[in-house]
Structure formats: C-alpha cells, structure tokens
Amino acid sequence: MTWKQNGDSFFGLKSAAYLAALFVCLCSIARAQDSAIQLSSPNSDFAVSGQFLGYDGQFIRVDTTAGEVTLAYDGLICDGASCPDATFVPTVRFSGAQRMGQIILPPLITAYARDIGASVTVEPGIDGVVAFHIRSDTGGNLMQIIVRSTTSADGFADLVANEADIVMSAREVTAAELALARESGLGRLDRQGRSRIVALDALVAVVSPEAGMTQISLESLSRISAGEVTNWAEVGRPEGAISLHLLPDWMGQMQGFQTRILGPAERTVSADAQRYATPEGLAAALMNDPRGIGVLPFGALGDTQPLRLIGECGIGVAAGRMTLKTEDYPLTMPLFLYLPERRLHPELDALLGWLRRPAAQLVIRRAGFVDQTAIPIPIGQQGDRFAQAISAAGAEVPLVELQRMVRVLGPQVRLSTTFRFEAGSTRLDAQSRSNVLQLARDIYDGRHDGRVLMLVGFSDGRGPAIANRDLSSARADVVRRAVVAALGEGLPPSVTLETEAFGEALPMACDDTIWGQQINRRVELWVADRG
Incomplete structure (x- = not known):
C-alpha cells in the first residue's frame, strides 16, 4: 500500500484516523531476543527475511538486506519468535x-x-x-x-x-x-x-532576591556566561566577583541557550561555572549566593528573582505566560515531539x-509549563506596548503611520498567536510552524466562524522604512499561504483571512542585537467579528 501526502495539508481529511497517512507509523512491540523472521505468502510465490522492526496491527516492518520494508500483515505467513500474534498490544x-x-x-x-x-x-x-x-x-x-x-x-x-x-x-x-x-x-x-510542540518552556536569568537586581541585558548575560565578565562592576553593578550557576550542558535547554545566546557571538560557556544536576539544586544554591547569577527553566524558578531582559534602547521583556506564547521573550524554548x-x-x-x-x-x-491556547489581548491592555512604539519609532515612521496603525487595529483584538521566522530566512521557525497548524485546526473546527482574521506584519528598524513595510507585508503573505495550505480544502466561507503591514512601527525589542531584530520581525494575529 502507498500512502500519499497532499503537500503539508491534513485538515482536509475527514477522519482523524487518516492522519496515519501523514504522520507515519511509530508503534512497535518489544523486540524478542531473537528478532529474525521470515514472511511468505500462502502460495509461496513471495518471501522476505530479515530482522523484525515493528508492527502496528495492520502493517509489519522488517529490516532486510535490501533495506527496511513495510508490508500488509494480513494473509502473510510469519515464521520466527518475534512474529506478532493475536495478543498484540500497540x-x-x-x-x-x-x-x-x-x-x-x-x-x-x-x-x-x-x-x-x-x-x-x-x-x-x-x-x-x-x-x-x-x-x-x-x-x-x-x-x-x-x-x-x-x-x-x-x-x-x-x-x-x-x-x-x-x-x-x-x-x-x-x-x-x-x-x-x-x-x-x-x-x-x-x-x-x-514535529509537534507539546508545551512551551523558557530559560530565565535569575539571581538571589538579596542581589537587588531586576533586569539585565542579553549582551551582559552572554558575556557573563562566557566568563568574559567576572565582576559586577563591569556591568554597572556594585563591585563584587560574579559566581555563575548553570545546569549541565547535556540538558536540551542548555544546548538551546548555547545556540541562541552564546553561539551568535562565537562564545562558549565558562569553564568556571558551577554546575547542578537539577533546577532545584541550582535554585537552592543561588538563594544563598547574593553575588551569583544563574539560568533556570521557567517552571522551576523557586524563590529566586527572575531578571527582565533589556536592550541598549531600554525596551525589555520579562518571562511570562503571555510573552512565551507570543515568543516575545527571546529565550522561549518549545518542547518537541519528533x-x-x-x-x-x-x-x-x-x-x-x-x-x-x-x-x-x-x-x-x-504541570508548570505554558500551553499553546491562544489568549485574546484587547488593545486597551496594550498601552505599554504602544507607548514603547511611539517612543522608539524612528524618524522615518511619521505620526500619520502610527495613527493609521491605531485606527486599523483599534476595533480588533490581538490573539497571542504570533509567527516568526528563522534567522536570515523566509521559513517560519519551529514554534510558528506549530502555530500555523493550530490556527488551521481552529479554523477547520469552526472556532473562528463569522470572524475576520488579520495577519499583521512588522519588521526590524534596519534599512529604509518603506522597504521594511514591504518586507513585513511579504512575511504576512507567507503566513497566510501557509495557513491556507494547511487547511487543504481552502479557506471556509465563514472566515475571512486578510493581511496588513506596518513595518518598523511597533518594535518589541532593540535592534542593536540579532536577538532583538528577530523579535521585531514578526506577524501578529488580530481578530474582529464580521461587520
């Protein structure tokens, strides 16, 4: 039997059971000590031998000298200790x-x-x-x-x-x-x-409450973690040696920290860092070290003081349920199933x-993690965000453009669903690819019937403002095409999906770092009832 996938679409399929055609078989039974088997047809005109790999109740997988093969098991004769029988449990x-x-x-x-x-x-x-x-x-x-x-x-x-x-x-x-x-x-x-994102986590820079700190720049965190800064006076704090507390390098989140924070500057973690096998052990040690700084998962902060991450321009963001959902927090770490x-x-x-x-x-x-349910954010709750936009907008963003943005978005509600792109690419990042599938499923299930969905593109502030607006418009179009493709059967008539773009008019981070630029290059989802 041949399974065929229609692009990246699966929402056009009418039964969840048909998802097998897309997400492919992973089930197998525990292998017997001797996994060699032979499969043949009743009339002996077909036979294959090899090592048993797995069985899903319908199809059996065998590793043969010619490679892995998958066969419909019904009607075959199987010889070997690993042959599935009537007692099979997926x-x-x-x-x-x-x-x-x-x-x-x-x-x-x-x-x-x-x-x-x-x-x-x-x-x-x-x-x-x-x-x-x-x-x-x-x-x-x-x-x-x-x-x-x-x-x-x-x-x-x-x-x-x-x-x-x-x-x-x-x-x-x-x-x-x-x-x-x-x-x-x-x-x-x-x-x-x-891949499937199961939940959202993050790494958070933390100190002891006695340290008297509430924020730190990403650049300072990177340099401290690499051992380039060893005294608090070097980052504008009172004199004192810095002690660095980290989790083991083998933890996936620490590998992500190395890739995102240290990698762009070609730095590596300091050899002088004190390591802890568990987040709880690190948090306990840090509570007794007012000159220490560490990095902990979002759901395991304990009584430590989390630090807001800021840029040179003064725009900052703290780790929270909303900022992880929107991916505004730069150290958001999705948890995957592959x-x-x-x-x-x-x-x-x-x-x-x-x-x-x-x-x-x-x-x-x-369980202490952040889920992927979209949360509404009325414009009335976004005063700080718009205040930052007005104060940080460059000379190329005229007042009339800011007024247009408020006029367009004012009657709508923002959802926490946000789309961002891989560095230097038009490919959506992992969290955003998951968001595309979730939005498509919500549309397919009728959760947005009678609504106008607007994908609103934004850019960083590098380059001419007009060009940035065009880039942000192109990104919004990329997301729209991805959502329509995921639906498979096309956009239902009960939902309108539009795009808009405002370029660099609403920065969420400073453009002085790669991290800040990536935060600003985004597509937001805004919704309103049809008029």
Whole structure:
C-alpha cells in the first residue's frame, strides 16, 4: 500500500484516523531476543527475511538486506519468535528530555486515558524507564507507552537505533541529527508534521532576591556566561566577583541557550561555572549566593528573582505566560515531539491528536509549563506596548503611520498567536510552524466562524522604512499561504483571512542585537467579528 501526502495539508481529511497517512507509523512491540523472521505468502510465490522492526496491527516492518520494508500483515505467513500474534498490544516508545518524560508526559497520559474512559497502570522500570498500560473499561489492552527519561541527544540516538519511536526534545533537532535520521531511512525530521510542540518552556536569568537586581541585558548575560565578565562592576553593578550557576550542558535547554545566546557571538560557556544536576539544586544554591547569577527553566524558578531582559534602547521583556506564547521573550524554548516518517497506529494517532485539545492544554498549565491556547489581548491592555512604539519609532515612521496603525487595529483584538521566522530566512521557525497548524485546526473546527482574521506584519528598524513595510507585508503573505495550505480544502466561507503591514512601527525589542531584530520581525494575529 502507498500512502500519499497532499503537500503539508491534513485538515482536509475527514477522519482523524487518516492522519496515519501523514504522520507515519511509530508503534512497535518489544523486540524478542531473537528478532529474525521470515514472511511468505500462502502460495509461496513471495518471501522476505530479515530482522523484525515493528508492527502496528495492520502493517509489519522488517529490516532486510535490501533495506527496511513495510508490508500488509494480513494473509502473510510469519515464521520466527518475534512474529506478532493475536495478543498484540500497540506499543510506542518515547525517549528523550527528562523534564518531558518525568513532568509532562505522565499526567498527559493519565488525563487522556480518563477522557476516553480507560484506566492506566504504571510500571516503573530501571534507568529512567516507565511503562504505562492503558486498558479499556472492559479490561482490554488498548496501548502500552514506554517512556525513557534521559536527554534530548539520547532520544535522537535511540530513534536512529530503532530503540525509540518518538523523541522528546527540549531543543530543536540539530543538523547532524537531521542528516543521520535521513541516512537511517527516518525521513526529514524538520518537515512540517514531523514535529509537534507539546508545551512551551523558557530559560530565565535569575539571581538571589538579596542581589537587588531586576533586569539585565542579553549582551551582559552572554558575556557573563562566557566568563568574559567576572565582576559586577563591569556591568554597572556594585563591585563584587560574579559566581555563575548553570545546569549541565547535556540538558536540551542548555544546548538551546548555547545556540541562541552564546553561539551568535562565537562564545562558549565558562569553564568556571558551577554546575547542578537539577533546577532545584541550582535554585537552592543561588538563594544563598547574593553575588551569583544563574539560568533556570521557567517552571522551576523557586524563590529566586527572575531578571527582565533589556536592550541598549531600554525596551525589555520579562518571562511570562503571555510573552512565551507570543515568543516575545527571546529565550522561549518549545518542547518537541519528533516523529519519523512511518505510519501511525490509530491508538497513537488519537493520543497525538488529543494533545492539541483544551483538556491537554489544561494539564500542561497545571504541570508548570505554558500551553499553546491562544489568549485574546484587547488593545486597551496594550498601552505599554504602544507607548514603547511611539517612543522608539524612528524618524522615518511619521505620526500619520502610527495613527493609521491605531485606527486599523483599534476595533480588533490581538490573539497571542504570533509567527516568526528563522534567522536570515523566509521559513517560519519551529514554534510558528506549530502555530500555523493550530490556527488551521481552529479554523477547520469552526472556532473562528463569522470572524475576520488579520495577519499583521512588522519588521526590524534596519534599512529604509518603506522597504521594511514591504518586507513585513511579504512575511504576512507567507503566513497566510501557509495557513491556507494547511487547511487543504481552502479557506471556509465563514472566515475571512486578510493581511496588513506596518513595518518598523511597533518594535518589541532593540535592534542593536540579532536577538532583538528577530523579535521585531514578526506577524501578529488580530481578530474582529464580521461587520
């Protein structure tokens, strides 16, 4: 059987079960000690031998001398200890980031089982492995989920080694991991549909409440983290040696910190940094060190003092639920599930689809992370943002343009859904690709019926204002095309999707850094009822 994907669209498909055609199979059963099997047809005109890789209840995967093959299992004769039988239970293996495997996934699995009228039995293992057995109300086994809590890097390694089906990652997949996955026949993990953002986290610069600090610039944080600044006097604070508290480099979020904050300046983390195995250990140590500074996940700040990140022009932003959703906070770290190009068993397909539902978003919030539910932001609550725009607008942004912006946006409500692009590219970044799919699903489900949706483009302030307005308009068009493509069957007549652009008229960060420029290059979503 051949599965065909229509571009990146899946919302045109009428049944969630058909998502298997796009998100491909990841389920397999535990491999027997001897996984060699032989498959043949009843009339013996066909036979294939190899190592058993997985079975989803309909299709079996075998690693042969000619490569991996997938065959419809019904009607085949199977010989070998690993041959599936009538007792088959769909099993999916998650491997990767500890915070996801230990904090997010267990309550999500439990809540999903409750929603479908099933129960969960938890079976702890060794080396961070836990098995979740989901059973129907009649006692039948629906699915087994095995979760290995380790590191993001180990999760990708397990996937390539066929020891995992889904990767839990606290960072984006690296170029080397992408190449290895493709070489291993797992497809392109960076394609739309190959990754799902489960929740949003962030890294937050923190100090002891006794330090008397409330903000720091990204450049100062970068230089301190690299060991280039070792005394507080060098960044305008009272004299005193700086002690740096960090989590281990193997944590996905710290790898993201290196990529985003230190990488652009070709810096690396200072060898003098004090390391802690857990966020709780770091927070406790920092509370007793008024001259220290550290970086913690958003959901694990404890009683430390979080620092607002500022730029040279004075515009700053603090980590919060809203600023993570809008990606205005520069150290927002999405938490990913990465899926290879294989078919999905319907039970797993249903679970992954449920993760986007309101019930799952509530679980994510209760676990201390930020969910992806769009939040309305009336213009009356954006006084500070517009005040910053007026004070920071360059000479090329006339008053008439600011007045036009307020006149256009005034009758509308902004949603927290925001779209940004990869550095130096017209490709949407990972969080924004997820936002495209979520917006398309909301349109498909009728949540925006009777509304006018406006995608509003903004730019950084580098270059001529007229050219920047054209660039921001082009970005808004890119997002509109992506949303329409995700819908597949086209925009429903009950929804209007428009674009507008204001260029550099509403900066959210200073343009003196790469981070600030990326924050300002964005497309916002504004909504209003049809007149």
